[in-house]
Amino acid sequence: MHTPNLNQLFGEIEDGVKYFELRAEPVRQEVLDGIFIEGWGYNGSIPGPTIIVNPGDEVCIKVYNELPEKTSIHWHGMDIPQKMDGAAQLQPSPTIEQGDFYEYRFKVVNPPGTHMYHTHLNTQVQQMMGLGGGFIIKDENDEVDYDYFLLLQEFAVEDLEHMTLEKGTYKVDAHSHDFNFYTINGKCFPATTPMKAEEGKDLRIRMGALGHSLHPMHVHGHQFTIENQDGNPLPETMKMKRNSVSLSSGETFEVKIHANNPGSWPFHCHTPHHMANNHTEGHGGMMTSIEYIEK
Template structure:
């Protein structure tokens, strides 16, 4: 953990005052691009332009090779960004393996800073999980590390940096991991990664004129979190027009649109400052006309794996076709009813797989219908039928459409857990937003990591967790490493439909969920918000197995948020 060296509180106040004054600048220009706190400057002189992500399978020796290094990326027409890329592409290569294969990834770090790789959603052995200071030591510049694990569970996953991840992921260190079933039921299979970028600034980590370091936004400081959400607010009171900042991390007086389901949305004007900066929305690293179409042939069965690697929830609309949801967070959904002209909502860290039959020749869009200030124009991809010569569709991203309730969907059947069974461990996780000594903090049970109370377990325990979001406007997509969990209830009502098995659950303001899981993967595992700025601000805890001994050595530069 670290002491914050940048005055985020002052930057936040300056941002709020500038917004109230109608100014576009929120503070003095920040340091040169490349600066996480204490990070080496990034020299991109001579960096190559990033390429389109390739599909990468194990070589003849059973290995997959990844190299992280600086590059440049055209994210939108005429907009280039300095990025950090795996194998020269953003996203990184789409890693595909067959279920049952051993995944062996030889990773080399050619960045100017240390890093790691986390295999998001996958139940890897603890020492392969990629969390610095918790499950492994840092991979320093010039070093190599070999990740190895068995591909036991088919589905859609992803990989990304877990060192200063709010910054390193923002710079482009992420990719798709697809574990294929032995036999596919589909003729076409596409993976689409959603993300957000900024036009301003050379890199995505610190837009010009903000003076903010996204990797330094809050209480991951090594100091005690010193308690509650109200802390540090006294100095904020009495400022004209700033009352809306009391007790929350959002900007003053900015409450606005709600999303299509009536719940508060981070895409409206209640967004925190760091998310308000995003103004380019990408699919596989490209926006608008740069997004490559998906080619299909009439009669084919098509699977699209939607992956949200950004920091905003996105609502996707498939034009011109009925479809079904076939997986949530990589786990299959049986008996889903056909859907048409309804939105699929995907929060940060989540994955949703949809399937359809290509039975309507022409060119059709799959596009975001996000609401409010961050409406994601440019986050659209054309589905183009081979041989179809005419444009049959137009974007309609402003249309308000119903959102599918993915937690009550599919064939109703019994899952592995129930609400009324006996549990060995029960834990209540209250999520909050507030102000600390160094700025905005995001808390679990009133504390920021590393002072958050852990979930202590033994191997074989049945664990029930009650998650409550006390934040006034922030959504918190909570992600558990190393395990799948079943979602049992929302706001006191048991779920219906196919059992909801996930690793990431979006908890909106005021919502309450009960989840359950079995401790079948010994180790020390983090459980955190996957809006990674919130994790950087303290919203992290751990699941700690009794008797597990880690070989990780303490490192002052390890920042596992």
Template sequence: MSRTKRVLLISGSVLTALALLVAGAFLWLWTSADVTTVGKESFDNELAIPPLAESRVDKDGTRVFDLRMRPGHKEFVDGRTTDTWGFNGDHLGPTLRAQRGEKVRVRVHNGLDEASTVHWHGMHLPAKMDGGPHQMVAAGATWSPHWTVDQPAATLWYHPHPHGATEKHVQRGLAGMFILDDPASDRLALPTRYGIDDIPLIVQDVSFDGAAFDHGRGPMQNVGFLGERTMVNGTLSPYRKVADERVRLRLLNASTARTYAFGFSDDRAFDLVGTDGGLLERPAAIERLQLSPGERAEIVVTMRPGERTVLRSYPQDNSGDAWQQRFNGGDDSFDVLQLRAADRLRPSPGTPAELGTHRRCRTAPRP
């Protein structure tokens, strides 16, 4: 055999080996790309409920809240302390609550060692009070936005919005709910006892690496951080005991890149009663609810005495092409929260058939 043939043969063998190696690596990446916690959660941690924020009413009728961004640490896993940020605590923040028509002021103090902001996600308010990247609060400084609440009852939230660092600040724990009420919604026969039959659920996906949140991403991902499991209100593997026939869940997708398709492990139907803009005109009975990052929804779930069911996020088929579907979360599934009904439940009224009236946009006449 000539030298040239030997070189060609060796080169071909090397290229074939490299091709097989690359194909094998891609096959491994493809088959291991989906993440699931279905059937793997122990549900041995009682769900934490964010406290309602304290407030005071000034002489001019303004309701004043105080929020302090601060560093902290928390044991999400026994024996492992994780560095965190929070509002008025180590992680996450209290739930602010106000009525339509009220004047509101929030004194935001930045106790971190770097600048940040606080954005009122979903709130109708002047741009100079919005807390976007143009309104950074320096370390050690205080910012006091104020406005009049002028929108229907809704589930909103607040979080930092610094340019290029929003993901990091939210993942470390700077997030909380802001619930708005109004007289019309107060008259509806919906569950309204906060933390009892009206439960806030701040859902985030996380990964842990030693004593810190892991903010990295996989080699094939292009949508941002996607965690390996979920936590609710800062609680891993959570369960919640319920003692009422109907429970209102205020769902917030506080993940920074992941989209969820919520449903229940027994495929029961539930009533969707509100979305980002507030209550719907009428409830909608559904079995799946898709929420992108930052979206909120209110659902009413009917429970039977002594039963257990799991709030689950299911795979989705609308994440784009096969590549996007596989590597950016479309095939992932999570057991998010277990609901445990008491053996005897307090009676609850049925979900109202009518929830509210929305203003409709008028079609401009053609010239």
């Protein structure tokens, strides 16, 4: 599976259990060449690494808290015991105090599909500081040629003069809705990584949205088939052929594209302001591409 710009965690198996570790901590993330944001992430990155599991796995995810406040993690879309769900203020699911850790343990009972994980404590701050990542249930017998995951986020970056791109390190204002950087896997175009494919092959593109805004994702030069929504496989009668799909906050989609039109093809959010970096001219923001590999 390919996850541009992202680390993957496959876990270490011991006595039939897959063990993972996540560390919630302040992160200095490079979103563009020479432009860094100071946010919060997991394992040194925004977003955090993508966790890969299989149906039926018993998992244990040890989460360390190195943030300046307590936190928790919610396993978004997963059918798990209440104590493991992470909505600490609404459930008997514990918070993780500063400097402490907690082990989330559950069995993967959901079918293959795309999910996410994110903080569920002081979410209006912690989630908008960057605390989230992908959680993918992978079919071991899946034979798709290319499998990509794109996590969509947005940030209100302080102290960078409007319509400029001066290199430096800037803080994130988690309380602001004046977003000026829109990222795919923690990067803005042109720093995003293209999705490579050979002609005649099939691509699965998984998408998840963790921010505040709606993101209509659009591909050029191709049609795709929507196969899965919110981690749930769609019946054949609902698998629509489209070239755009809109993701609200918390939604995931999986689409499949047959690579039958060689070239370099944009894949991007169609909201105009989301295709810019700090409102500057030229393409930027939540944009990547499908790039055909020359044989």
